[in-house]
Amino acid sequence: MASTSAVHAPAVRPVRGPRTAPTARPRLTVVAAPKTSGSSMPFTILCTLIVTATLAALLYLNIQMSDTSYEITRLQSQSQRLTEEKQALVETDERLGTPQELERQAREIGMVPVTDPAYIDLDTGEVIGETSPTAQTEVNPELADVPAEVAVPPAQIYDQPTTYHGMGNEGV
Amino acid sequence: MARSRSTRTTGSRRPRTGAPMLRVPRARVGAPAVRHRLLICMIMVGVLLLSGRLIWVQGLDASARAQEAVAQRTVTRDIPALRGDILDRNSTTMAHSVERYDLWVNQLQVDQYRKGSKDAEVTGIDAAAQELAPVLGLSVSDTEKALTGDRGFVYLQKNVEPKVRDAALALKIPGIGADRVADRIYPAGSVGGNILGFVGADGSALAGTELSFDDELSGTDGETSYERGAGGQIIPTGKQQTTPAVDGSDLVLTVDxxxxxxxxxxxxxxxxxxxxxxxxxxxxxxxxxxxxxxxxxxxxxxNEIKQDGSEFLxxxxxxxxxxxxxxxxxxxxxxxxxxxxxxxxxxxxxxxxxxxxxxxxxxxxxxxxxxxxxxxxxxxxxxxxxxxxxxxxxxxxxxxxxxxxxxxxxxxxxxxxxxxxxxxxxxxxxxxxxxxxxxxxxxxxxxxxxxxxxxxxxxxxxxxxxxxISGVKGSDGTLRPLGQxxxxxxxxxxxxxxxxxxxxxxxxxxxxxxxxxxxxxxxxxxxxxxxxxxxxxxxxxxxxxxxxxxxxxxxxxxxxxxxxxxxxxxxxxxxxxxxxxxxxxxxxxxxxxxxxxxxxxx
The missing domain is CATH 3.40.710.10 (DD-peptidase/beta-lactamase superfamily)
Known part of the structure; x- marks a missing residue:
């Protein structure tokens, strides 16, 4: 619109009128070739390139972002899985470390509580207290021999289904 | 517009119409101006309609529609704050919060299990019960009973470990799902139970140290909201808002x-x-x-409070x-x-x-x-x-x-x-x-x-x-005593x-x-x-x-x-x-x- 109005601008016309009036106007004259500013092709190509490049960059960025987003989701679920794995290991560790379990295992391999410990003073090398090889200590007759499962029962969280033999990674 | 029309009419055709010597019958020329105007008008109407709609959507109705769209793809999730641990004087864990899952079933969907499969011998609830029973540690008949019915939501098993949930969901039985819950475990069971106290099924403190020091132990839940795509992935350009959860502090007892x-x-x-x-x-x-x-x-x-009041708590x-x-x-x-x-x-x-x-x-x-x-x-x-x-x-x-x-x-x-x-x-x-x-x-x-x-x-x-109580353990591991x-x-x-x-x-x-x-x-x-x-x-x-x-x-x-x-x-x-x-x-x-x-x- 802007270029058409510049070429056909009516404002030019009043100037042409008075000029043709004094001399007879020749029917045909040789006019100089209009001075063109050269082809507009390079400019068009440049514009197209800019637009294409912008679009391509935009597309690339978007692809990158959604790729990263999928990656985040994947890593998050991996992190979740690892957290659960760690939790399961911590729980096993805690179960094996309870006093009830330690005592049970110690007794299984034939250990008994020590009743007469001796101490060594590290400064003097002196042995404090008298100790002797521990016999299979009998239970204090003044105290009832309450079975361990009754006196201090183990936690009631570890009676997990024993029939389940999966590796725990079936959901992966 | 007006200007361009005047330019055209004063163009090269005028001299010709004024030439009297030509006796050639006037060629039937269309009226380009009229046609032109008509076209312009149609375009105008089209543009008007589109702009009108644009203004309607973008201007007048914009916020409501935008909100609707955002709401559709925005999800809000609670970030549960973890309850602090209770440790003994040697930092051995006596109470600990863990992640557990409640498995539930929509009984109406289970009979679709393996319906499409050609080589499956048993299908439906029978097959699902056979597969699921060993995972849950139940008998096949019990599992079948739990899966049969016309209820849309029944808990199958509560507080299962993540690996059990994974195994159960991996069977891809229709209608079976899991909800994440926090559970409180006391690794050594009754050792110090009287001092520790316990929490209810909803995680609220009910007795003992859990109750007395609930303010220190319980944290503040956080919340995250984000826009997500069909696959559940976060839309990166979308609006994200996260209020992080503040976990509870660990409590250190004087007990060995x-x-x-x-x-x-x-x-x-x-x-x-x-x-x-x-x-x-x-x-x-x-x-x-x-x-x-x-x-x-x-x-x-x-870990296991009897509800019948037979225990001294x-x-x-x-x-x-x-x-x-x-x-x-x-x-x-x-x-x-x-x-x-x-x-x-x-x-x-x-x-x-x-x-x-x-x-x-x-x-x-x-x-x-x-x-x-x-x-x-x-x-x-x-x-x-x-x-x-x-x-x-x-x-x-x-x-x-x-x-x-x-x-x-x-x-x-x-x-x-x-x-x-x-x-x-x-x-x-x-x-x-x-x-x-x-x-x-x-x-x-x-x-x-x-x-x-x-x-x-x-x-x-x-x-x-x-x-x-020795004190409260901060996130940096230092012990802050609760008063002298x-x-x-x-x-x-x-x-x-x-x-x-x-x-x-x-x-x-x-x-x-x-x-x-x-x-x-x-x-x-x-x-x-x-x-x-x-x-x-x-x-x-x-x-x-x-x-x-x-x-x-x-x-x-x-x-x-x-x-x-x-x-x-x-x-x-x-x-x-x-x-x-x-x-x-x-x-x-x-x-x-x-x-x-x-x-x-x-």
Missing amino acids: RDLQWKAQQIVAGAVDKWGAEGGSAVVLKPSTGEVLAMAEYPSYDP GNRSISNVFEPGSTGKLFTMATALEEGTATPESEYEIPYEMYFDGERIKDSHHHPDQKLTLAGVLKNSSNVGTVQVSEQLSPEVRYDYLRAFGLGEPTGVQLPAESAGVVHPAEDWTGRTRYTTAFGQGYSVNALQMVSAVGTFANDGVRVQPSL PESTRVVSSETAATMRALMDNDVDEDSSAAVTGYATAGKTGTAQAAEGGKETYTASFIGFAPADDPDLVVGVFVYGLDTFISGSRAAAPAFSELTTFALQNQGIAPTGVAGRELENEW
Whole structure:
């Protein structure tokens, strides 16, 4: 619109009128070739390139972002899985470390509580207290021999289904 | 527009229309201007319509529609704050929050299982039950029962571990899902359960330390909202908002888990031996007031609270008040020593029974007249002798000392359901009470108060308020103590030393309370208690070791004995066992100083 109005601008016309009036106007004259500013092709190509490049960059960025987003989701679920794995290991560790379990295992391999410990003073090398090889200590007759499962029962969280033999990674 | 039209009409065609010499019939030319205008108009209408719609959508209706779209793809998730752990004095976990899942089923969808499969022999609920049963650890018929029905939502199994959930969901049975929940586990079960307390199914604290320190343990839930695509992935350009959850702080107890376990075992042995109703044991570090163990029997497993009310869910050590009995004689002796009205060598003539202002006071066992020193009065646990000692003191002074020893006031361990016991003011000590208060009757105490009070002698006359909590562990691992325990000087250092000697003299090397290799000090106590119209007895033994330089005060209490069983039979053996273990557990070497023996008679 802007270029058409510049070429056909009516404002030019009043100037042409008075000029043709004094001399007879020749029917045909040789006019100089209009001075063109050269082809507009390079400019068009440049514009197209800019637009294409912008679009391509935009597309690339978007692809990158959604790729990263999928990656985040994947890593998050991996992190979740690892957290659960760690939790399961911590729980096993805690179960094996309870006093009830330690005592049970110690007794299984034939250990008994020590009743007469001796101490060594590290400064003097002196042995404090008298100790002797521990016999299979009998239970204090003044105290009832309450079975361990009754006196201090183990936690009631570890009676997990024993029939389940999966590796725990079936959901992966 | 107008301008371009005028340009056209004044264009190259005008000269031609004005040429008269051409007789050629006018060619049928269309009206380009009209056509042009028509086209423009149509475009105009089109553009107008589009802009109108644009303004409508973008301008007038924009916010509502945009909101609708955002709401469709925005999800909000709660980030549950993890409850802090409870640790023992060696940072061993005693209470711990873990992730669990509630498995649920939509029974209406299960029969679609393997419907499309050609090579499956069984399909539907039968197949699902067969596959699912081993995963859940249930029988096939039970599983089938759980899957059959017309309910849209039924819990299959609650609080399952993540690996069970993964295995269950991996079967891809239609209608089965899982919800994430937080569960509280207590790895060592009933060890320290009475101290820890427990939380309800919804995670709210219901008892014990969990309840008392709920503010420190519970965190603040966070929230995250984000826009997500069809695959659940976060839309990167979308709006994201996250308020992080603030996890609860870890609480560090003064308790040693191993010692607590052993104490519970030993108390169980004592209670079972004598058919008592229950028992408790306390191990206290007198110099700091730290409670190393506070055991109960019977107790409970906080992982699995029985709903039928058959379990005792408290701490007898602080909630069960009883008359201390003979252990109360220690306070009378200490008062007399401190006030200067007696020395260990003071001489008393002790008949089996004696009348004081018309009140008959007698000893527990018949004996001929004795000539005992103060040390002998304590060793023989003579009521008559103790009243003689107390009669040299005014009731007001004795009352003040009892209160100074911490009796009749809360211990300060901040557990729920504590009962402070009752020590009536001296002006109410009328008639018999004036005399019975000398030997631990006529006022009531709880077990922890007694252990803490006896700890005064072990700590050179300064009573340190007992505490169960070391502090709160910050995120950087540093321990922030929750206030300093109060300490009060009750008796002088000399009186405390004399009391230690008297209590040391009280325990012979061959007595049931003796600890092999260590000089041991202590005092038995037995008192009657009226419980629901039934007469029962409370037997106790409170003592410390090594007697010359005590590091630990240990008290064992056996409640609800049907018949009179003295503290030296019911409680002292347990005291000996527990003290032996506690000294080992805390690495306290024998001092090599032999037990002291004082002159008991004159």
